[in-house]
Amino acid sequence: MKVHQLRFSVLLFVVALVSSVQSQVQPKAQIAGRVVRADNGAPIEGAILQIYPGGPIAGRLQTAKTDSNGEYYFQGLKPDSYEIVAEADGFVTEGYARDSSLLGGMLRVDVLTRLRGIDLRLTPEAVIRGAVIDMEGEPVGLGVFVTAVRRETRGDGLERLSPVADGSTDKAGHFALKKLPAGTYFICVDGPSGHELHPDPGGWYQERWYGDKPSEKGALQVSLKESGEQDGIQIRVQRETRYKVIVWPSSLERDPAGNSDEPVFSLLERDTGCLTQPNGSYVIENVPAGHFTLVSEVWARSKFKGRKETSFDITDGDVNLHINLAGLGKIEDSAQ
Numbered sequence: 001m002k003v004h005q006l007r008f009s010v011l012l013f014v015v016a017l018v019s020s021v022q023s024q025v026q027p028k029a030q031i032a033g034r035v036v037r038a039d040n041g042a043p044i045e046g047a048i049l050q051i052y053p054g055g056p057i058a059g060r061l062q063t064a065k066t067d068s069n070g071e072y073y074f075q076g077l078k079p080d081s082y083e084i085v086a087e088a089d090g091f092v093t094e095g096y097a098r099d100s101s102l103l104g105g106m107l108r109v110d111v112l113t114r115l116r117g118i119d120l121r122l123t124p125e126a127v128i129r130g131a132v133i134d135m136e137g138e139p140v141g142l143g144v145f146v147t148a149v150r151r152e153t154r155g156d157g158l159e160r161l162s163p164v165a166d167g168s169t170d171k172a173g174h175f176a177l178k179k180l181p182a183g184t185y186f187i188c189v190d191g192p193s194g195h196e197l198h199p200d201p202g203g204w205y206q207e208r209w210y211g212d213k214p215s216e217k218g219a220l221q222v223s224l225k226e227s228g229e230q231d232g233i234q235i236r237v238q239r240e241t242r243y244k245v246i247v248w249p250s251s252l253e254r255d256p257a258g259n260s261d262e263p264v265f266s267l268l269e270r271d272t273g274c275l276t277q278p279n280g281s282y283v284i285e286n287v288p289a290g291h292f293t294l295v296s297e298v299w300a301r302s303k304f305k306g307r308k309e310t311s312f313d314i315t316d317g318d319v320n321l322h323i324n325l326a327g328l329g330k331i332e333d334s335a336q
Helices: 002-028
Strands: 029-037 048-053 062-065 071-075 080-087 106-109 120-122 126-133 145-153 159-168 174-180 183-189 222-224 229-236 243-250 262-267 282-287 290-300 303-314 319-324
Touching: 029 080, 029 106, 048 071, 062 071, 080 120, 126 145, 126 183, 126 222, 145 174, 159 174, 159 183, 174 183, 183 229, 222 229, 243 262, 243 290, 243 303, 262 282, 290 319, 303 319
Parallel strands: 029 120, 126 229, 243 319
Antiparallel strands: 029 071, 048 062, 048 080, 080 106, 126 174, 145 159, 145 183, 183 222, 243 282, 262 290, 290 303
């Protein structure tokens, strides 16, 4: 009898110890959930989750990895709003969303937060594979940028072209665009419209779309089902020179405290950055020849003051634009 009582006591001690260890870990988890397949609900082991703060916080971005049951958890998060994204080999990367609103994916965390059941369902990826060749039919080689693009409808009802996945060619000029959800896609080399500027080791190729078109107009599209693959895509490209747009602003105002207006320059419908120079100019790099519109915005201590647009052409050299910001568009600009 005493032996049975001893065994029972030992069993109770082990159960209590395990419960104690679990209580030391799980209750500390501020956000926890699972990552599973969207098609059959099976757990996905080894999925990587990243949690992004919605505002500035001290510390580094946190990551977590799912176990054999597809479970993950985050702890030690500082008070903020967070977005969670999960990715795994062979699946489309997904972010958590409670609903379709802009804030539907944000999770508010404080020291008392204990969010359970933050589950993400991943869809098997579709893949597009192909090759990029030059005008002589030879492979372009390593590092040429390729993008899968599709039409999406904005909240205002207008359509836009949105990059979904991108990659670069290997030494044989081959590329693979992965983690694509089911849908219809354009394929674009060195674009679209300056998206993610990536010169290859030899410089730049012209923006070129599948079907050997200079834009999406008339370009061929690829339709993919879930888990589908499309091989044999071929795009022919040729080299081009790209130039700088150098902006010289004038008539910036100062407030009584001596703070100057802050100009921001960009090209309409083109994805480009702008670099501030020590001589007071602003430079937009790697722009091909063509017709463009410069957008000039002026901010005063993070408060928007106004904008103006200036049209210009690039032919065979860098362009200098002298922009008078007095009156925010009431005074004519000059381009040289």
